Amino acid sequence: MLETLAIAGYRSIRDLVVPLHGLDVVTGANGSGKSNLYRALRLLASAGDDTVIGALAADGGLSSTLWAGPETISRAMRDGHVPVQGTVRSGPVSLRLGFATDSLGYLIDLGLPKADGSLRTLFARDPEIKREQIFAGSLAKPSSLLVDRHGPAVRIRDGDWRNAGRALATYESVLTEFSDADTAPEVLRIRHQVRGWRFYDHFRTDPAAPVRSPRIGTRTPVLDHSGDDLAAALQTIIESGGQDRLDRAIDDAFPGSRLRVEGGDGLFQIELRQPGMLRPLGAGELSDGTLRYLLLVAALLTPRPPELMVLNEPETSLHVDLLPQLARLIVTANEDTQILVVSHARPLIDALQDAGDAHNHHLVKELGETKLEGQGLLSTPAWNWGTR
Structure with missing residues (x-):
């Protein structure tokens, strides 16, 4: 059973971690972000059948699906002491999706390609898969990682870390390109799981x-x-x-x-x-x-x-x-x-x-950001996106 759903950088969802219990109802007023949560979950599922890039393009492309607000929202902004305003971006452009069960979890980080004038391609606007991780338990951390993809490089933990054997293209997902049941059974398990969602x-x-x-x-x-x-x-x-x-x-x-x-x-x-x-x-x-x-x-x-x-x-x-x-x-x-x-x-x-x-999850909008009503630091499930 999925116990945690995590979304960051998708439309009105700047950073949201939702605890799941088996039968969950997402509610909220019109415009609160219900449809965005649903579409983000569908996008996450598309990683299991190698259609995540196409699904994102059909959703308007990465540029139009990214969180449109400021990178961070300060306490002064929330209190109304200063207006909401943009700042110099300190992190990369990123759309991140993930989930966790009590035994395995998965996350994917999508971003924009680096500007490279020497590379001539008509697909220069395609988003890229920057990072993927499969981890044991409910939280990605160095000790729990089982599969770690960084750019084109993939490493698999089989006792010790080893290289997966080939580099991945920017549009290829770990879930569809590796199927070694002996050394990476967790890849097959996650792929089978997300492909079965309806x-x-x-x-x-x-x-x-x-x-x-x-x-x-x-x-x-x-x-x-x-x-x-x-x-x-x-x-x-x-x-x-x-x-x-x-x-x-x-x-x-x-x-x-x-x-x-x-x-x-x-x-x-x-x-x-x-x-x-x-x-x-x-x-x-x-x-x-x-x-x-x-x-x-x-x-x-x-x-x-x-x-x-x-x-x-x-x-x-x-x-x-x-x-x-x-x-x-x-x-x-x-x-x-x-x-x-x-x-x-x-x-x-x-x-x-x-x-x-x-279990009822009521979504609300605060300064354009979709949030879970009543959720605080102590009631938010632990989640770690890691870094690129």
Whole structure:
């Protein structure tokens, strides 16, 4: 289980370390930084499949995603005695992301390339991976480091430190370039972990959405992040022994209703039979809220639970009366997987706290900086970014 999430230098997040407990809810007013935390976590996950540079470019590039405030915020600024103002930068431009469990942790430091007039390339604006570390326990320190990447050089601790054997390009991550299970099993473990994280964010349910049309289906133990393979995912749940759980989830939200999947000629489509209706309704006839709830059911009842599932504003399009049922569904899924919910819907937040042991993290803005409300020195998890 992730116990710590650390982000520094990303949009409104200057330096934030969040303790995690298994079922966590991130809340806050509009503009407080909830979406930035969610996007930073997605960016961190992209290091596991060699797409972190591309994901950062798609997010607007490093220059537009960096913390835009002053490098440091003095006490006088916080007290209002002096205005917030820039100073001469003392450290390098840096976007840093990391996490830790009770046994292993990982961090990555991204920065800008050095100006080199002799190097002719059209990729001169690409960010570079400056530093990566894998460490034992929850804190990176010299004695706990297992893998240490500094620029292109990588060293691995195998009793004593040894060079990894080849230099890495600035866009290559340790997690994707080393796979020696004998000398660096922790690399494989971290890579497998982050690749297994699942993110669900704003399923498409408009009239032209692919999920509303019959689709060719194959066994689908994991709902795609788009949700387009909904029918196949629901049928996989049924054939994996989850019929009773699925029936309970549907009946809890829509009393007396029954869901089934039709698969004629390999084309899968869902049908929802409701009390008083003479025929079942297909996906193309369902309301946005009903269809979105079915998508969340398919995600949360997965027969292959991930180590971490992140739901960004799952209450979108749902009627407030469905939020307690969604909360119960999330709490049930939390028995098998760690879940992080980003939401500003108070009924859902309250229902999660009533139905399970949800920990609430309320984000606030102070001088443009996203902070965790009530967090002080004693309640902030220990974290060390190290130096380049």
